[in-house]
Amino acid sequence: MASTAGIVVIGNEVLSGKVEEENAKFLIRELYAMGIDLMRVAFIRDDVDTIAADVRDMASRFTHVFTTGGVGSTHDDMTLTAIAQAFDVPIERNPTLHQMLVEHFGERMNEAVERMALLPRGAELCGLEELRYPIVKMNNVYVFPGVPMFLRAKFGFLRARLAETPFVLEQIFLSVSEDRFAEALTAIAGRFDDVDFGSYPRFDTDEFKTKVTVEGRDASRVAEGRDAFLAAIDPTWVVRRA
Amino acid sequence: MASTAGIVVIGNEVLSGKVEEENAKFLIRELYAMGIDLMRVAFIRDDVDTIAADVRDMASRFTHVFTTGGVGSTHDDMTLTAIAQAFDVPIERNPTLHQMLVEHFGERMNEAVERMALLPRGAELCGLEELRYPIVKMNNVYVFPGVPMFLRAKFGFLRARLAETPFVLEQIFLSVSEDRFAEALTAIAGRFDDVDFGSYPRFDTDEFKTKVTVEGRDASRVAEGRDAFLAAIDPTWVVRRA
Numbered sequence: 001m002a003s004t005a006g007i008v009v010i011g012n013e014v015l016s017g018k019v020e021e022e023n024a025k026f027l028i029r030e031l032y033a034m035g036i037d038l039m040r041v042a043f044i045r046d047d048v049d050t051i052a053a054d055v056r057d058m059a060s061r062f063t064h065v066f067t068t069g070g071v072g073s074t075h076d077d078m079t080l081t082a083i084a085q086a087f088d089v090p091i092e093r094n095p096t097l098h099q100m101l102v103e104h105f106g107e108r109m110n111e112a113v114e115r116m117a118l119l120p121r122g123a124e125l126c127g128l129e130e131l132r133y134p135i136v137k138m139n140n141v142y143v144f145p146g147v148p149m150f151l152r153a154k155f156g157f158l159r160a161r162l163a164e165t166p167f168v169l170e171q172i173f174l175s176v177s178e179d180r181f182a183e184a185l186t187a188i189a190g191r192f193d194d195v196d197f198g199s200y201p202r203f204d205t206d207e208f209k210t211k212v213t214v215e216g217r218d219a220s221r222v223a224e225g226r227d228a229f230l231a232a233i234d235p236t237w238v239v240r241r242a
Numbered sequence: 243m244a245s246t247a248g249i250v251v252i253g254n255e256v257l258s259g260k261v262e263e264e265n266a267k268f269l270i271r272e273l274y275a276m277g278i279d280l281m282r283v284a285f286i287r288d289d290v291d292t293i294a295a296d297v298r299d300m301a302s303r304f305t306h307v308f309t310t311g312g313v314g315s316t317h318d319d320m321t322l323t324a325i326a327q328a329f330d331v332p333i334e335r336n337p338t339l340h341q342m343l344v345e346h347f348g349e350r351m352n353e354a355v356e357r358m359a360l361l362p363r364g365a366e367l368c369g370l371e372e373l374r375y376p377i378v379k380m381n382n383v384y385v386f387p388g389v390p391m392f393l394r395a396k397f398g399f400l401r402a403r404l405a406e407t408p409f410v411l412e413q414i415f416l417s418v419s420e421d422r423f424a425e426a427l428t429a430i431a432g433r434f435d436d437v438d439f440g441s442y443p444r445f446d447t448d449e450f451k452t453k454v455t456v457e458g459r460d461a462s463r464v465a466e467g468r469d470a471f472l473a474a475i476d477p478t479w480v481v482r483r484a
Contacts, residue, residue, distance in 0.1 A: 013440050015280040016409070017270040018455060024285075028259040038257040040292075043266075043283035073421050074441040075428035105421065112424030147443060167258075179315050179347065182354030186317035198255050199316040201389060213260060 002217060003164055005031055006058035007041040010051055010069035010079055011146055014043050022148040023068040030155060035164035035217065036064070046070060051082030059086065059141050064162065069146030071136075073112040083138050084120035094119040096128070127157040168219045170226045171242040173208035174233070177201060184232040185212065188225065194218060195225040208239045244459060245406055247273055248300035249283040252293055252311035252321055253388055256285050264390040265310040272397060277406035277459065278306070288312060293324030301328065301383050306404065311388030313378075315354040325380050326362035336361040338370070369399040410461045412468045413484040415450035416475075419443060426474040427454065430467065436460060437467040450481045 007027055013019040024041050031038045039062055044050050051070070058065045070079035084091040098117035105113050125134035126142075135154050136143040142158065144151045174181070178199045189197040198213040214226045230238070249269055255261040266283045273280045281304055286292050293312070300307045312321035326333040340359035347355050367376035368384075377396050378385040384400065386393045416423070420441045431439040440455040456468045472480070 012438060013442060013455075015270065015283065016457070017274045018411075018440070019442065020267070025262070028257065032259045039287060041257065041283075041285035045281060072441070072443065073424040075424070075431045076440060108421060110421065110425060112428070113421045147445065149445060169260075179350060179352065179355045182315040182317070183352065186354070189317045196254060198260070198318060199314070200255065200261065201314065203389065203391065213255075215258070 002035065002037050003063035003162070004037045004039050004061075005064045005066065006039055006062045008051070008054050008058065008065065008067045009041065009043040010046065010067060011043075012045050012076070014069070015045060019146075023144070023146065023151050026148065026152060027066055027068075027155070030159065032167065034159065034162060035166040036162065046076040046078060048078050048082045048085060051079060052085040055083055055141060056086040059139060063140065065141040066144060067141060068144045068151055071116075071143060071145050073116050077115075079143060080119055080123075080136070083123075083141060083143065086141075087120060087122075087139060089121040091118045092121055093117050094123065094125070096125060097134070100133070127154070130157055165217050167215055167217060168222045170214040170222055172212045172214070172226070172229065173239040173241070174210045174212060174237045175239050176209055176237045178210045180237070181212075181229075181233050185229060188228045188232060191228070192216075192221065192225045195221050197225065197229070244277065244279050245305035245404070246279045246281050246303075247306045247308065248281055248304045250293070250296050250300065250307065250309045251283065251285040252288065252309060253285075254287050254318070256311070257287060261388075265386070265388065265393050268390065268394060269308055269310075269397070272401065274409065276401065276404060277408040278404065288318040288320060290320050290324045290327060293321060294327040297325055297383060298328040301381060305382065307383040308386060309383060310386045310393055313358075313385060313387050315358050319357075321385060322361055322365075322378070325365075325383060325385065328383075329362060329364070329381060331363040333360045334363055335359050336365065336367070338367060339376070342375070369396070372399055407459050409457055409459060410464045412456040412464055414454045414456070414468070414471065415481040415483070416452045416454060416479045417481050418451055418479050420452045422479070423454075423471075423475050427471065430470045430474060433470070434458075434463065434467045437463050439467065439471070 007024050009024050014021050042054050044054055067079055070077050081091055094117055101113055101117050120138045123136050123138045126137050128134045178201055195216040200211045214222055216222045249266050251266050256263050284296050286296055309321055312319050323333055336359055343355055343359050362380045365378050365380040368379050370376045420443055437458040442453045456464055458464045
C-alpha cells in the first residue's frame, strides 16, 4: 500500500493573492517524483481552529502531512499552537530549539522570539545535524516555513528518507475529442482498479485534441491498461505516444 | 458584512502535477479585486464522496463556492453528481442543456455526451444569452470547467455581478527583521478587529528585510492602523511605503 500525503498551506496572504503560492506547487512535483499519493491540498487562513481542524483531519487519514507558513514570531504565526490543539497536547518550550535561538539572536532575544521555541509536547526536531534550522515534526506532520527558499532547502533533507516506488506514466495523444472514446475509457477504467486513467482535452494546439494518461506503480499493469485502451479505439486517432 | 468564498479544485491531474494548477491562481486574484474574502482553497481528487463533502461544507459556510474541473464526458468527470449528493437532490436531464448538446454534437451524440446534460435538480444556467456554454449554478455553487481558457472566459460574466467594495492595502517596507517589531505589531493587531495586519520577511533582496501590510475595506481605519504601527516603531527602519 502506497503512502499518502496532504498539504496545508497556511496564510491570509496566499488567499488574498498578495503572495503567489509556490510551496504547494513545489511539493506537488516532489511528492509525485517520490511515489507518494498526494490526496489533498488546502490553502487556509491564519486561524488556530481552522488550522487545527485541517491538520487533525489530514493527519488521521494520510501517511504524511506537510504544513507551510505561520511559523515566524508575529501575531499571525499560529501554526504550532494549532498543531498542539490538533493533537490535544500542550505547547511548551523545547530546550534544544530555545538554545539555538538564544545563540542566534543573542541580545535581540525578546518575548516574540521566545515564542518560536514553543513546540507541541512530543514534537521532534529532524535534521539537527544537517540543517541550519531543524524541521519540526509532530507525529506524522512536518512543519515547514512559508518562505519558499527555506522550504526547498529543508525539504531536500526529507526527500530520500520518504521516497517510495515511483509512478509509471504512459501518455497517448489523440486527434479526436474525448466524447469519441469516453464510453470505452470508462469501461476500461472500471476493470483496472490499480491503474489511474485520465483524459485531458487541449484547445491551444493543433497537434492533438486530447491526451489520455495511464498511470500506476506496477509497470506491467500500466502497459496492460494502455493496450486495452489502444485496442478499444480507432488506431488512426493516435497522433503519438510518450 | 463582506461576502466570503471558497474554491474547490477537482482533479487527480492537479495533485500529481501532470497539470499545473492555474484556475485557483486566477480566481484568487479576481476575488481579491472584487472585494470578496476568500476563506479556503482545496485541491481534491476525483472522488464523488470527497467532492460532495467539500462542496457541502464550503456551501454552508461561505457566500459563494467556485468549483473547477470534473465536468467533461469521461469517467473522471463527477463534479455534478457530487454536487447533487452534497445538496441531497437527484441528478436529472436539463432540457435546455440537452438541446444545446444535441445541436452541438448532432450525430456524434452518445451516452457519454448525454451525461453532460445531467444536472442536480434545481440547478440554474447562468449566461445562457451571453456565453457559448452557460455556467451551471446550484444554490451558491458555481461550476466551472478545468480548462483555464474556458474558465476565464466564463468568469468574466460573473465578475461585475458579484463584485463588492474593494480592499484598501497599505505596505510598509522595513530594513529590520520581524522580531524587532513583532510584539508591537501583535498588540496593535489586537486593537484593530476590522483591519488585517501581515508581516512578510524577504531574503532575496537587499532593499528591505520585511514587508508589513495593513489592509481592510474602510480606508480611514486602514490609515489609523498604519499610523499606529508607524508610531510604535523606530522611524529610521522605514525604507519606503506603498
